[in-house]
Amino acid sequence: MKSWIKACAVLCLSTGAVGVVAENYLRDVADGYRAEEAYQLHKDWTLTKFLTVTPEGGYSYLHLAQQLPHATIYRAGPVVALGSRPDPQLNELSVEWEGQKSTLNEIVMSDDSPLQGVMVVHRGRVIYEQYPGMRPFDNHVWMSNAKPIASLILGQLEDEGRLDVTQPVVRYLPEAKGTQWESVRVIDVLNMQSGLDVVENAAARANPQSGFSRFMVSEVGYPNTDGEVLTHNEALFEAGYLREPGQAFEYSSANTQLLGLLIESITGQRLADVVSERLWRHMGAEGDAQLGLSPQGNGIIHGLVSSRLSDMARFGMLYTPSWKKVSRTPLVSEASLKKIHTAGNADAYYKGEMGPKMASLFGERPVSNAYQWDAVFADGDLYKAGMNGQGVYVSPGKDLVVVWFANGFSPIPMERVARTISLSK
Numbered sequence: 001m002k003s004w005i006k007a008c009a010v011l012c013l014s015t016g017a018v019g020v021v022a023e024n025y026l027r028d029v030a031d032g033y034r035a036e037e038a039y040q041l042h043k044d045w046t047l048t049k050f051l052t053v054t055p056e057g058g059y060s061y062l063h064l065a066q067q068l069p070h071a072t073i074y075r076a077g078p079v080v081a082l083g084s085r086p087d088p089q090l091n092e093l094s095v096e097w098e099g100q101k102s103t104l105n106e107i108v109m110s111d112d113s114p115l116q117g118v119m120v121v122h123r124g125r126v127i128y129e130q131y132p133g134m135r136p137f138d139n140h141v142w143m144s145n146a147k148p149i150a151s152l153i154l155g156q157l158e159d160e161g162r163l164d165v166t167q168p169v170v171r172y173l174p175e176a177k178g179t180q181w182e183s184v185r186v187i188d189v190l191n192m193q194s195g196l197d198v199v200e201n202a203a204a205r206a207n208p209q210s211g212f213s214r215f216m217v218s219e220v221g222y223p224n225t226d227g228e229v230l231t232h233n234e235a236l237f238e239a240g241y242l243r244e245p246g247q248a249f250e251y252s253s254a255n256t257q258l259l260g261l262l263i264e265s266i267t268g269q270r271l272a273d274v275v276s277e278r279l280w281r282h283m284g285a286e287g288d289a290q291l292g293l294s295p296q297g298n299g300i301i302h303g304l305v306s307s308r309l310s311d312m313a314r315f316g317m318l319y320t321p322s323w324k325k326v327s328r329t330p331l332v333s334e335a336s337l338k339k340i341h342t343a344g345n346a347d348a349y350y351k352g353e354m355g356p357k358m359a360s361l362f363g364e365r366p367v368s369n370a371y372q373w374d375a376v377f378a379d380g381d382l383y384k385a386g387m388n389g390q391g392v393y394v395s396p397g398k399d400l401v402v403v404w405f406a407n408g409f410s411p412i413p414m415e416r417v418a419r420t421i422s423l424s425k
Contacts, residue, residue, distance in 0.1 A: 026058060026113075026114065026116060026132070026133035026407055027111060027132060027133065029058075029059075029133070030131065030132055030133055030134065030135070031135065032135060033059065038059065038063075041055060041056050041059035041060075042059065042063070042066055042067075044056050045057070045059070045060055045067055047220065050067075051387075051388075053114070053388055053407055053408045057407070058133075058407045060141075061116075061140055061141050061405075061407055062134060062138045062139065062140055064141050064290070064292065064304065064306055065139075065290050065292075065306070068220075068292050068293070068304070069292070069293040069295075069297075070290045070291060070292050070293060070304075070306075071270070071271075071272035071290070071291045071293055071299060072272065072276075072288050072289075072290060072291075073272050073275045073276050073280045073288060073289035073290065073291055073305070073307075074276045074280060074281060074288050075276075075280050075281060075285040075286075075287060075288050075289075076280075076281035076282075077281065077282075077284065078284065079284055079285070079286050080283070080284025080314070080325065080326045082121060082124070082125065082126050082310060082313070082314070082325075082326075083124060083125040083126065083325075084125060084126045084129075085125040085126070085127055086126075086127060086128065086129075087120075087122070087127040087128060090104055090120065090127060090128045090421070091103065091104060091105040091128070092104070092105070093420065093421065093424060094420075095107060095412055095416060095417050095420045096416075096420075097412040097413065097416050100412065102412055104128070104417060104421070105130075107410060107412050107414075107417060108130050108132060109130060109132055112411075113132065113410060113411075114133075114389055114406045114407045114408030114409065114410060115130075115132060115133065115389070115404060115405075115406045115410055115414070116131070116132065116133030116134040116140065116404075116405045116406055116407055117130070117131045117132075117133070117134050117136075117140065117309040117404060117405045118130050118309075118402075118403075118404045118414075119309050119310065119313050119401075119402070119403050119404070120400070120401070120402050120421060121313050121316070121317060121322070121400070121401040121402075122398070122399065122400050122401075122425065123321075123322060123399045123400075124317065124322035124325040124326075124399070126313075131309075133405075133406075133407065134309075134405065136308065136309070136310065137286075137287070137308060138308065139287065139289070139290060139306040139307055139308060140306060140307070140308075140309065140405040141303070141304060141305070141306045141390075142303065142304075142305045142306065142307065142312065142386055142390055143303045143386030143387040143388065143390045144253070144256075144302065144303050144384065144385060144386040144387060144390070145305075145312065145384050145385075145386040145390045145391065145392045145403075146301060146302065146303050146304070146305035146386075147253075147256045147301075147302055147303070147372040147384060148371070148372045148373055148384055148392075149275060149279065149301060149305065149315070150256055150259040150260055150263065150301050150302075150372060151190055151259070151340075151371040151372040151373075152279065152318070152331065152332060152336075153263055153274060153275070153278050153279065154186075154190065154259060154262070154263065154371075155332065155333065155335075155336035155339065155340075155371070156278060156331070156333075156336070157263070157266055157267075158335075158336065158339075159333050159335060159336065162266055163186065163262075163266060164186075165185065165186040165187040165190060166185055166186070166187060167185065167186060168182065168183050168184060168185055168186075169181050169182065169183075169184050169185070169186055169189065169258065169262065170182040170183070172186070172262050172265055172266055173258075173261055173262055173265045174265075175233070175237065175261070175265075176237065179237045179238070179239070180196050180239055180240060180241050181194075181196070181237065181239065181258060184196070184245045185245060185246075186262065187343065188245040188246050189255050189258055189259060189262075190255075190259065190343075190370075190371050190372060191246075191249070191343065191344065191345065191348075191369060191370055191371070192249050192250060192251050192252065192255050192352075192354075192369060192372075193245055193246045193247065193248065193249060193250065193345065193348055194245055194250070194252070194255050194258075195241070195242055195243045195244050195245035195246070195247060195250075196211070196239040196240065196241060196242055196252075196254075197210070197211035197212075197239055197240040197241065197242045198211045198212050198215060198239045198250075198252040198254035198255065199211075199212060199242070199250045199251070199252055200212050200251050200252040200253055200254070201251070201353055208224070208225045209225055211238075211239050211240055211254075212252060212254065214230070214235050214238070215235045215236055215239070215253075215254050215257075216253075217235075218230040218231065218232050218234065218235035218236075218294075219232055219235075219294050219300065220294070220295065221294070221295040231294075231295075231296050232257075232294040232295070232296050232298045233261070233296070233298070236254055236257055236258060236261075239254060246345065246348065247348060247351070248348050248351035248352045249345075249348050249349045249350075249351065249352035249354055249355055249368075249369055250352050251352065251353070251354050251374075253302035253303060254302075256301060256302035256372060257298075257300070257301065257302050259301070259372075260298070260299060260301040260302075270297075270299065271291065271298075271299030271301055272291045272299055275289075275291065275301075278331070279315075279331060282327050282328070282329070282331060283311075283314045283315065283317075283318060283326045283327050283331065284314060284326045284327065285307075285311045285314060286308050286310055286311055287307065287308050287311060289305055289306060289307040289311065290305070290306040290307070291304060291305055292304025292305075292306075303386070303387070309403060309404075309405055312392060312403045312405075313401050313403045314326045315392070316392050316393075316394045316401035316402075316403055317401055318330075318331045318332045319332050319337060319382065319394045319396055320394060320395070320396050320399045320400070320401060321396070321399045322399055337396060339370075339371065340370050340371045340373060340376065340382065341370070341376060341380055342370075343370045343371060344367060344368025344369055344370035344376050345368055346367055346368045348368075349366075349367075349368040349369055350365075354369065354374060355368075355369070358374060358375045358383070358415070361413045361415040361416060362375065362383075362415050362416060362419050363416060363419070364377075364419075366383075372384070379395075379397055380395070380396050380397045381393065381394065381395045381396075381397070381398075381419070381422055382394045382395075382396075383415065383418070385415070388406065388407065388408055388409070389404075389405075389406030389407065389408050389409045389410060389414070390404065390405055390406060391403065391404050391406075391414050391415065391418065393415075393418035393419070393422065395422045395425075398422055398425045400421070400422055400425055402414075402417075402418040402421055402422070
């Protein structure tokens with residue numbers, strides 16, 4: 001049991017459902033860590049400290065490859081510089097939350113803010129950029145902001161005629177034969193509606209016998225409550241049946257991990273190589289990215305991608321008209337973008353926990369989720385949350401991207417901030 005307790009929080013990297021506001025130490029390390037301090041934080045690090053937002057966890061958000069094995073996602077070609085045109089009015093943009101009003105700069109730069117980096121890109125130019133808790137060149141873990149990377153690549157495979165998302169998983173992943181995944185359609189996995197017992201929420205995290213907990217402890221090689229040390233894939237494939245697929249938006253990183261296996265099966269390549277060749281080498285990235293690995297070498301695509309904030313902004317730009325400023329060819333086709341906007345199920349969205357939560361944070365009801373994005377709005381805007389305060393918000397219609405890294409949740413939610421910025425344009 002002790003080994004499960006040690007790992008029960010393991011890499012729940014995505015729901016945005018847990019976390020605490022970071023302490024002021026973030027402001028003290030905005031220019032990096034002193035050597036003695038860094039060695040001590042590295043020594044004292046645990047997975048629990050990583051997940052509950054502590055100085056040790058905060059250090060690893062910027063240096064996760066020191067704690068877990070990683071593969072490199074390589075960049076290539078010239079760096080595409082993002083133009084800069086600061087918008088002074090944006091500093092004073094008023095954001096309302098529960099009867100409070102604060103300006104953007106107050107939210108980002110206050111001493112008790114957990115935000116580490118915030119960037120706003122409009123029409124391909126950076127109009128706001130602050131790094132109150134990190135350096136611009138630091139690689140920071142994306143948490144579940146990474147999930148749309150998997151859907152972007154699957155969208156490309158759709159465009160190439162190598163994937164039909166209406167088909168069952170087993171058509172592309174023979175290893176799923178004989179498991180509950182076998183007859184689930186790819187689209188239901190993409191839309192977090194698989195119907196399997198891998199639901200990721202507070203109750204599942206607290207229950208060591210839940211399908212989700214069993215999957216997550218396997219991700220770092222810890223035994224489950226039966227004393228078994230399952231491989232990453234063994235735990236994924238043992239997921240049980242919960243209900244018919246397509247009925248409810250039931251968030252789970254296991255769904256995204258299954259998509260990673262689909263990508264590898266279709267392409268015949270390791271996941272880090274696929275992301276390098278299909279995405280990172282073509283978007284003018286400033287730096288290489290990193291992908292965390294399980295003990296068996298599986299790429300943990302549901303959350304353990306680390307990069308510079310500016311490169312996460314470039315990723316967001318691929319969904320906007322400004323894709324042309326970072327890539328020679330469209331990496332997100334018009335057909336793929338249309339599917340994101342139309343593939344969601346509004347009824348299923350509000351039957352799960354995440355739909356109502358998103359409506360509360362934004363102060364309005366998104367239409368649905370789709371293709372690993374947590375919120376799709378009627379005006380076409382998209383949003384993806386990452387655990388402990390990460391976020392990427394994209395408005396294709398406004399040609400706008402808002403991205404942020406954090407070490408906890410902002411007292412005024414950045415969801416509300418990003419939506420306010422979008423509506424102001």
